[in-house]
Amino acid sequence: xxxxxxxxxxxxxxxxxxxxxxxxxxxxxxxxxxxxxxxxxxxxxxxxxxxxxxxxxxxxxxxxxxxxxxxxxxxxxxxxxxxxxxxxxxxxxxxxxxxxxxxxxxxxxxxxxxxxxxxxxxxxxxxxxxxxxxxxxxxxxxxxxxxxxxxxxxxxxxxxxxxxxxxxxxxxxxxxxxxxxxxxxxxxxxxxxxxxxxxxxxxxxxxxxxxxxxxxxxxxxxxxxxxxxxxxxxxxxxxxxxxxxxxxxxxxxxxxxxxxxxxxxxxxxxxxxxxxxxxxxxxxxxxxxxxxxxxxxxxxxxxxxxxxxxxxxxxxxxxxxxxxxxxxxxxxxxxxxxxxxxxxxxxxxxxxxxxxxxxxxxxxxxxxxxxxxxxxxxxxxxxxxxxxxxxxxxxxxxxxxxxxxxxxxxxxxxxxxxxxxx
Amino acid sequence: xxxxxxxxxxxxxxxxxxxxxxxxxxxxxxxxxxxxxxxxxxxxxxxxxxxxxxxxxxxxxxxxxxxxxxxxxxxxxxxxxxxxxxxxxxxxxxxxxxxxxxxxxxxxxxxxxxxxxxxxxxxxxxxxxxxxxxxxxxxxxxxxxxxxxxxxxxxxxxxxxxxx
Numbered sequence: 001x002x003x004x005x006x007x008x009x010x011x012x013x014x015x016x017x018x019x020x021x022x023x024x025x026x027x028x029x030x031x032x033x034x035x036x037x038x039x040x041x042x043x044x045x046x047x048x049x050x051x052x053x054x055x056x057x058x059x060x061x062x063x064x065x066x067x068x069x070x071x072x073x074x075x076x077x078x079x080x081x082x083x084x085x086x087x088x089x090x091x092x093x094x095x096x097x098x099x100x101x102x103x104x105x106x107x108x109x110x111x112x113x114x115x116x117x118x119x120x121x122x123x124x125x126x127x128x129x130x131x132x133x134x135x136x137x138x139x140x141x142x143x144x145x146x147x148x149x150x151x152x153x154x155x156x157x158x159x160x161x162x163x164x165x166x167x168x169x170x171x172x173x174x175x176x177x178x179x180x181x182x183x184x185x186x187x188x189x190x191x192x193x194x195x196x197x198x199x200x201x202x203x204x205x206x207x208x209x210x211x212x213x214x215x216x217x218x219x220x221x222x223x224x225x226x227x228x229x230x231x232x233x234x235x236x237x238x239x240x241x242x243x244x245x246x247x248x249x250x251x252x253x254x255x256x257x258x259x260x261x262x263x264x265x266x267x268x269x270x271x272x273x274x275x276x277x278x279x280x281x282x283x284x285x286x287x288x289x290x291x292x293x294x295x296x297x298x299x300x301x302x303x304x305x306x307x308x309x310x311x312x313x314x315x316x317x318x319x320x321x322x323x324x325x326x327x328x329x330x331x332x333x334x335x336x337x338x339x340x341x342x343x344x345x346x347x348x349x350x351x352x353x354x355x356x357x358x359x360x361x362x363x364x365x366x367x368x369x370x371x372x373x374x375x376x377x378x379x380x381x382x383x384x385x386x387x388x389x390x391x392x393x394x395x396x397x398x399x400x401x402x403x404x405x406x407x408x409x410x411x412x413x414x415x416x417x418x419x420x421x422x
Numbered sequence: 423x424x425x426x427x428x429x430x431x432x433x434x435x436x437x438x439x440x441x442x443x444x445x446x447x448x449x450x451x452x453x454x455x456x457x458x459x460x461x462x463x464x465x466x467x468x469x470x471x472x473x474x475x476x477x478x479x480x481x482x483x484x485x486x487x488x489x490x491x492x493x494x495x496x497x498x499x500x501x502x503x504x505x506x507x508x509x510x511x512x513x514x515x516x517x518x519x520x521x522x523x524x525x526x527x528x529x530x531x532x533x534x535x536x537x538x539x540x541x542x543x544x545x546x547x548x549x550x551x552x553x554x555x556x557x558x559x560x561x562x563x564x565x566x567x568x569x570x571x572x573x574x575x576x577x578x579x580x581x582x583x584x585x586x
Binding site for chain 2: 069070071074076078079080082083114115117240241243244245246247257259264265353354355356365367369371379380382384388389391392393396421422
């Protein structure tokens with residue numbers, strides 16, 4: 001606020017402040033009468049990540065109703081999956097939550113493995129590598145959310161720092177899988193190939209450098225007056241609402257709901273690691289920020305333990321009916337070529353049945369509900385998208401807030417268009 | 423683990439509300455009569471033993487050659503007791519309606535809109551049953567098995583007589 005003007009002492013009555021040279025604000029004045037006004041935000045708006053539209057009704061600066069409309073990024077994931085063989089679906093899963101594709105790969109592979117009844121036979125090394133790449137993806141997911149959230153509130157430096165660190169991880173995954181974002185690295189029964197030779201030392205180096213970046217961001221944001229003013233006490237969600245609306249992941253945990261699939265229903269080898277699940281106490285935007293920041297630290301703990309314990313062994317199941325032959329054989333022998341062709345074009349024969357398999361994705365419980373009719377293609381392949389409930393609850397959270405509060409509230413929900421609209 | 427939930431349902435509902443129960447791949451499921459859908463769900467939420475306070479997922483399956491053709495599939499979870507259950511409700515093509523669960527778990531709102539949008543199941547009593555993923559002008563329900571994958575409905579109309 002500007003310093004009080006000299007006129008304040010002269011005129012009794014309402015307190016006045018001077019903005020620039022003009023007398024402008026009368027802070028004690030009652031709200032001016034205003035008519036409800038419809039206001040469109042999005043679908044193409046810098047703060048509406050991906051594409052989402054909000055039809056608001058505002059009175060002055062205050063929101064009275066908010067109608068959030070999704071679907072602009074609908075790519076028919078389910079319809080396409082019903083016409084693709086089990087292996088061909090992996091590239092589609094990459095594009096669900098495109099800032100943590102590995103987690104989607106792992107979640108989908110585990111669902112099909114349960115249907116096949118091979119989920120307990122996945123080699124240990126493959127499970128450890130799945131944890132490694134999954135936690136790396138979780139870190140990139142949270143870094144994107146925190147960085148973009150801070151940038152939208154005017155803090156550009158932490159955004160650049162966090163995206164720089166995210167790029168280190170992307171480069172590592174690119175070296176591993178060949179693609180920066182759309183990895184498709186996981187396969188039913190294991191992985192496409194083993195870790196690269198220098199993966200572990202490089203990851204250790206990146207984690208060390210990342211610690212410094214996170215300290216910087218913590219210092220720049222956590223006690224930053226401007227940042228806190230726009231985060232504290234804004235967009236409060238109660239624990240009861242979180243449950244009734246199906247909020248999971250960092251958004252659910254920010255309300256105090258201590259539900260983390262990795263802890264409550266350990267899958268892969270998560271029960272062998274020592275890590276904590278951070279929970280919030282207020283359920284506001286700052287809690288969502290703080291939970292994500294702490295989860296990055298916890299993910300780094302898991303990564304270090306997984307690297308220490310990483311066992312040797314095969315990286316995929318030794319079953320020619322399920323696992324693809326190695327590329328070197330595919331290109332050099334007719335038998336492997338035919339096996340490859342059969343698995344890709346004809347599909348793995350998954351027994352008829354239904355399964356709901358759930359893992360902890362970047363945004364919460366990532367569920368795959370798959371119905372198989374015994375052929376090489378799924379009858380139904382449904383994703384339970386964790387960010388749909390978080391976006392849905394905005395219609396309840398936003399009324400009563402100001403227009404400017406939409407940006408941090410929406411940012412901390414971390415809507416990922418690809419996952420929300422599928 | 424969630425067998426407890428099924429036992430509880432069998433104990434409490436004896437009038438044919440629970441049509442069938444089972445367990446596959448570690449997922450316990452129960453088929454609920456369409457008319458008792460909301461009553462059973464409310465019980466699951468409020469009963470201290472089942473304690474299904476958390477809404478997880480609601481979707482639909484098109485069984486195509488079977489009667490009733492559609493299954494509305496619900497997944498709910500108990501945070502305190504760490505068990506979950508899957509519920510089905512059969513919905514026929516001739517009368518694709520089911521009572522809404524928005525009053526039981528408000529989170530069902532968007533999921534029911536999606537099931538309506540993609541499968542055409544109407545949820546009676548739903549406060550805002552609009553399309554959610556497709557655009558309002560869209561004709562039909564794309565995830566039904568008789569909707570061809572290649573079918574296109576472009577929003578931008580070609581002018582009559584123009585060459586495509």
